[in-house]
């Protein structure tokens with residue numbers, strides 16, 4: 359794991375913990391420059407905090423980063439600190455945001471049940487890097503056990 | 517064109533005009549119940565107004581509608597009042613949001629250069645209805661002539 363990816367995943371995981379402590383869904387994301395490693399932005403799922411159906415962690419990270427020129431996105435990495443426990447994750451909306459802005463590289467912190475839109479990302483030429491971070495898994499497992507109904511709402515299941 | 521679709525496109529177009537009058541990107545969207553025709557929400561592009569890279573019209577409509585149960589999305593129509601002038605519209609992010617929530621039907625107000633993610637929507641079983649509304653085209657043509665740089669930013673081009 360590169361230093362930049364380690365940094366990115368740490369920033370994203372801290373966002374996830376913040377959301378968990380606020381009573382929200384514990385998924386975080388960060389956006390950084392792949393070349394310099396500079397952090398551009400970060401965010402976490404806002405379903406509970408802002409009653410938002412669209413601010414998934416990745417969308418929140420892009421939103422908090424603000425308006426960028428297209429060229430900036432072209433050298434970015436988008437990190438999502440977790441990709442377990444969902445049948446379509448990174449979800450189609452967040453996958454689509456990556457494609458819209460031409461973000462060339464996505465890092466996923468953990469992925470114990472690989473499926474979903476990773477294939478779509480790869481088929482469009484996006485590099486998908488899957489790390490293996492047990493902390494990410496543990497936080498999510500705890501959350502889903504505590505609040506399964508909230509999790510199902512976020513993935514459009516119930 | 518059904519009465520419900522006419523209503524949906526009118527609501528969306530009024531959102532687009534509102535955004536134009538605010539100096540923003542004139543694209544609007546609405547969400548309504550396909551069975552009853554009841555309006556659930558509406559919104560417009562917020563790139564200028566909220567400095568937002570993610571609040572495309574469709575995302576704004578979903579966001580303004582608020583948190584819904586999955587079953588509600590399953591009988592919705594999402595309307596975007598225009599689909600011209602873009603190389604990938606409905607864009608991949610908004611297409612992905614439709615897939616995330618299992619919205620079964622998308623209405624596009626105008627589409628004079630058909631390409632982009634409509635194919636992805638259709639391949640996943642979403643019904644895509646293209647209407648033909650010259651008012652939508654005129655407003656967008658005027659805007660792109662006036663502010664081409666803003667438009668290119670929104671579609672991730674420059």
Ligand SMILES: [Ca+2]
Nearest residue numbers: 447471472473
């Ligand atoms: Ca997965």
Ligand SMILES: [Ca+2]
Nearest residue numbers: 605629630631
């Ligand atoms: Ca098109």
Ligand SMILES: [Zn+2]
Nearest residue numbers: 414449451452
């Ligand atoms: Zn997502």
Ligand SMILES: [Zn+2]
Nearest residue numbers: 572607609610
């Ligand atoms: Zn869009």
